[in-house]
Each structure stands twice: as C-alpha cells, then as structure tokens.
Amino acid sequence: MRLRGTDGADPIAVQAALPAALDGTAPLALGFEPGPDDVVPEGTAAVIATSGSTGVPKRVVLSAAALRASAAATAERIGSGRWTLALSAGYVAGLQVLVRAHLAGTEPALLEGRFAPGAFVAATRGLGAGPRYTSLVPAQLATLVDAADEREVRAALASYDAVLIGGQALPPVLRERAAEVGARIVRTYGSSETAGGCVYDGAPLDGVRAEAVDCEIRLTGPMLADGYLGDPGLTARAFAVDADGVRWYRTGDAGTVADGRVAVIGRLDNVIVSGGINVSLDRVERAVRSVPGLEGAVVVAVDDERWGQGSAIVAAGPEAEGEALLAAARDRVAAEVGTVARPSRILMLAEVPLLTSGKPDRRAIAALANAR
Incomplete structure (x- = not known):
C-alpha cells in the first residue's frame, strides 16, 4: 500500500484523514513526504517520523490495530470522553488524542496558534460536558502551572479528569506544583514504537507486559509497531522475538521491573x-x-x-x-x-x-x- 502525505502540523487535515487511516485504506505519512518506493503492509494506519532529538530520525510503521489497541487500553485505564489536542498531530501522542476522540465518538478541541495559557483556556471552554482529558509534555504543563495564579487558567487545568504527561521525564517538583493547583496528573511512558504511552504511573496498561533484560526495559503487547519503514536491519535490532515466539520492543532505556511496576532510570546510551x-x-x-x-x-x-x-x-x-x-x-x-x-x-x-x-x-x- 502507498502512503498518503499529510501535514502533521495541521490537526484538521489529520483528523479528516483519520477514519480512512484507521480502516486501513489510506495510511498516513506524518513528518515526512513519502516517496514512490515507500510501500507499507496491508493494515497500516500511519508511518510517523520520530523527532530525532538525540539521533537519526526513524520512520515508525503503526498498524490500525496497534493504534486502536492503545486507545482502547487508555480508555480502560482512565475512562473515555472528550479530548483537547495541545500537541502536534504529527507525533504519536498528538495522533493518539485524535484516535481516542474518534473512537469515543467525540469532537476534539483544538488549540489555535502556538501553545499558550490563553489558547488552552479557550480550547477547554469548547469541550462541553462530560469527562475531559488532554495530553501534554512537561514544558507545557510548566507553562500552565506558572500561569495558574490566573483564575481561568487554574480552573481550566483542574477541570480535566486526567492530564497525561509524557515525552520526557516529569520533574517531581513540577508534579507537586501541578497537584497543588488541582491538576490530575498521569505520568506516561512509551514511544512511537509502542503507539504512545503504554505504562501509566509505572503500571503497564492492560495487555502490556514489561521486563528488564540486562538492565534494559523491554515491552510487548498489541500496540507494538510493525517496525521501521525501509530499515529491516534496525527493525530486527529493536524488535526481538523470544523463545516462546513473543515479540518484544527493546526500548534502549535503563530501568527495573519489580512487582509489575516499571521504573525508568534513563537512556542506556x-x-x-x-x-x-x-x-x-x-x-x-x-x-x-x-x-x-x-x-x-x-x-x-x-x-x-x-x-x-x-x-x-x-x-x-x-x-x-x-x-x-x-x-x-x-x-x-x-x-x-x-x-x-x-x-x-x-x-x-x-x-x-x-x-x-x-x-x-x-x-x-x-x-x-x-x-x-
């Protein structure tokens, strides 16, 4: 199947293309312009170019089944309802906000322009009644907490049933400050290769298993990516199959798994x-x-x-x-x-x-x- 190039910076375009992506008929290319040789397997929903913040960007192939499994597991853990999209739809965390809203049958609220407290408040007002959710990175949370002296910002932040925080480590001091202004924080761990966060507050979502092998955290579950587009060697190194035929993602993160709880120490490299x-x-x-x-x-x-x-x-x-x-x-x-x-x-x-x-x-x- 051939990919459909979509501007991940335009959430309206991604939202409009999402139904065809999730039924596997028109997979999306997010973060890059697909070439004529970029062909993906049947059932692919999206290929996401990673940010490349510490290395060479990779193009992660995600099936519709993986995205749906991730969204369903999130709904099982925190509930289902209305979502505010505060992240770029071209990254997996932003894409998953749109997927969750779509599967819940609700219309997501979109921020206008750059992320700022005023824009967040305005988007929150447009959510309507029912359970509310959003996903942020720590820098965005810090911006809102710093502005929480303004009554409208504080009220908006506190109105969410859960605020998912991922993308990087959440400083304990920031989490404490967020709790003080009424934010219900859920710390997530995952990546594009796991269709977004698959461990919430240290506990794997339903269907997800975690283990530590030679101090490296490995994850398995129905939300694993198929691999990397055009790079079978990297796919083989990152996704290992054990003696029982179970496919695991090697995260490259150092950490421990004890009593079902995942603790991340940092990157091995x-x-x-x-x-x-x-x-x-x-x-x-x-x-x-x-x-x-x-x-x-x-x-x-x-x-x-x-x-x-x-x-x-x-x-x-x-x-x-x-x-x-x-x-x-x-x-x-x-x-x-x-x-x-x-x-x-x-x-x-x-x-x-x-x-x-x-x-x-x-x-x-x-x-x-x-x-x-």
Missing part, C-alpha cells in the same frame, strides 16, 4: 566517561531538576580538558542567576549521584530550544553548550 568513571546524564538531570529554578533544565555532555568529558546545565532564565543555580545544582548532584558527576558549567538562555513536539532539542542544546 546517555552516559559519559568522566575521569574514567561512567556517569549517567539522566540521573544528573533528575537531580538538577529538583533544584528550584531549574525544573526545566537540560543536562548535556561537554568536552572537558581535565576529565575528558563533563556535563553542562542549560536552562531558561536571567544570566545573573546562573552561578548561584550552578552551585546549588552541584551540591544536589554530589549528594544524589556523586562528586564526579557534578556539572562544570551552566548556560542561561532566554528560551531553551525545543522541537515542534515540545521536547528539548538536545542536539541544538548540546551544540550551544559546547560552543560557549
């Missing part, structure tokens, strides 16, 4: 060697984000003349506050991770570069940190 010692930058970033004023900070690798590699903090805020924040972050990292893991520098920016998905653009951020 997001490690530097500083003075001969391995340092997980994900652990460093979690510690840094627990410092007031650095909740949205990003930690990246930088060259270090003495130790070979080190890390830098990149955050939004006044440059004058940088040294005090760096000192506080170094103390926190030393206590929680170890002295050798302390970041060596901080870069304060007016805005931290983001991808259209709302995630930090880590490649651009690392380039800025190393250039300074």
Whole structure:
C-alpha cells in the first residue's frame, strides 16, 4: 500500500484523514513526504517520523490495530470522553488524542496558534460536558502551572479528569506544583514504537507486559509497531522475538521491573566517561531538576580538558542567576549521584530550544553548550 502525505502540523487535515487511516485504506505519512518506493503492509494506519532529538530520525510503521489497541487500553485505564489536542498531530501522542476522540465518538478541541495559557483556556471552554482529558509534555504543563495564579487558567487545568504527561521525564517538583493547583496528573511512558504511552504511573496498561533484560526495559503487547519503514536491519535490532515466539520492543532505556511496576532510570546510551568513571546524564538531570529554578533544565555532555568529558546545565532564565543555580545544582548532584558527576558549567538562555513536539532539542542544546 502507498502512503498518503499529510501535514502533521495541521490537526484538521489529520483528523479528516483519520477514519480512512484507521480502516486501513489510506495510511498516513506524518513528518515526512513519502516517496514512490515507500510501500507499507496491508493494515497500516500511519508511518510517523520520530523527532530525532538525540539521533537519526526513524520512520515508525503503526498498524490500525496497534493504534486502536492503545486507545482502547487508555480508555480502560482512565475512562473515555472528550479530548483537547495541545500537541502536534504529527507525533504519536498528538495522533493518539485524535484516535481516542474518534473512537469515543467525540469532537476534539483544538488549540489555535502556538501553545499558550490563553489558547488552552479557550480550547477547554469548547469541550462541553462530560469527562475531559488532554495530553501534554512537561514544558507545557510548566507553562500552565506558572500561569495558574490566573483564575481561568487554574480552573481550566483542574477541570480535566486526567492530564497525561509524557515525552520526557516529569520533574517531581513540577508534579507537586501541578497537584497543588488541582491538576490530575498521569505520568506516561512509551514511544512511537509502542503507539504512545503504554505504562501509566509505572503500571503497564492492560495487555502490556514489561521486563528488564540486562538492565534494559523491554515491552510487548498489541500496540507494538510493525517496525521501521525501509530499515529491516534496525527493525530486527529493536524488535526481538523470544523463545516462546513473543515479540518484544527493546526500548534502549535503563530501568527495573519489580512487582509489575516499571521504573525508568534513563537512556542506556546517555552516559559519559568522566575521569574514567561512567556517569549517567539522566540521573544528573533528575537531580538538577529538583533544584528550584531549574525544573526545566537540560543536562548535556561537554568536552572537558581535565576529565575528558563533563556535563553542562542549560536552562531558561536571567544570566545573573546562573552561578548561584550552578552551585546549588552541584551540591544536589554530589549528594544524589556523586562528586564526579557534578556539572562544570551552566548556560542561561532566554528560551531553551525545543522541537515542534515540545521536547528539548538536545542536539541544538548540546551544540550551544559546547560552543560557549
């Protein structure tokens, strides 16, 4: 089957094309323009180009059955109702908002223009009666929480039965602040390869199984992607079949699975060697984000003349506050991770570069940190 190119930045176009995609007659290409050789298996609903925030973008093939299974499992866990689309429909989290609304028989509320508190409030007003849901990335949640002194913003955020948060780690401080203003947060874990979040607040959705093999989290269930378009080698490496014939997705994330609960530590490949010692930058970033004023900070690798590699903090805020924040972050990292893991520098920016998905653009951020 041939793909139909659709502008993922236009939610109305994606919504209009969704019924034919979900019945398998007109699969969508999201995030890229399909070529004449881009042919997909019968039953494909969409091929999504990943953000490529830390590596080469991949094109993930998702069947209609996988998207439907994911949406059904979400409804079973949190309920079914009306959805607000605050993310790009060209990414799996945004696409799934439209899928869930479609399968629930409800009309999604769409934000006008760029994400902002006023736009979120206006979209929320248009939802009507019934259970309400939305999906955000942590940066969007932080924007709303920061504006929650305004009564309308606070009321809108608190009106949702569940606010799904995914795309990156949710700082505990931000979750606490969100709860204080009445937001019902559900932390999700998953990826395009799992048709979106498939683990909610550490518990796999119905039909999903998780295990840790050599410290790597693996996932299986009916929402797994078919693989990567045009890359059978990468598909074989990422999707493994065990001795019982069960197909698993190798996430590349380090973590544990105990008593049915999934705990993610960070990316297996997001490690530097500083003075001969391995340092997980994900652990460093979690510690840094627990410092007031650095909740949205990003930690990246930088060259270090003495130790070979080190890390830098990149955050939004006044440059004058940088040294005090760096000192506080170094103390926190030393206590929680170890002295050798302390970041060596901080870069304060007016805005931290983001991808259209709302995630930090880590490649651009690392380039800025190393250039300074």
